[in-house]
Amino acid sequence: QVQLQQSGPGLVKPSQTLSLTCAISGDSVSSNSAAWNWIRQSPSRGLEWLGRTYYRSKWSNDYAVSVKSRVTINPDTSKNQFSLQLNSVTPEDTAVYYCAREGSLYSDNTGYYHAAFDYWGQGTLVTVSS
């Protein structure tokens, strides 16, 4: 059973850096069939995908355009975890932040593998305020 445990501060000052960590158990951050994502949720933006890191012979990242200039998602293989850093935060970055595994699930109906967020962290409410 895969479990994701998030940690990090719930309050960040404007212009500072938001940092969260997601510890993985039951799987490996270096898995060749999973991707490790950060997603946030706020009343104004709904569920917003921020980006992911994954390993397919080498490490790769994808980021949402809306945060691309400010975001970094890094794996930590020694601790089997991955992290989110979001720089220069403003009150608009206030949200519940989730880490999630994007697994590769086989569908009998289509005969193909499909990506879906099958495991999630518990969520961290991050408030940006002075």
Next chain:
Amino acid sequence: DIQMTQSPSSLSASVGDRVTITCRASQSISSYLNWYQQKPGKAPKLLIYAASSLQSGVPSRFSGSGSGTDFTLTISGLQPEDFATYYCHQSYSIPRTFGQGTKLEIK
């Protein structure tokens, strides 16, 4: 980016009812459509992947259909624990995008 539009935004139903939620993609996404259930204060939970495949452990009263741009989630025989918010999500391309959610309330 692929826009996902759900309807309705909210609906009221009674225990035992059959309800349908619709999700439309702004371009064809084949069957790369997933459905999630979210209860207050909790992370979303995967219900359906690949448009119609039931995630392990999810009751069979949940079903999904569709392909291309139009998809539906159907709950047959609503149970008290089904009152929640439901989201669709496309995994066809990056960036991943979600619908705005459908809140299912007790009538």
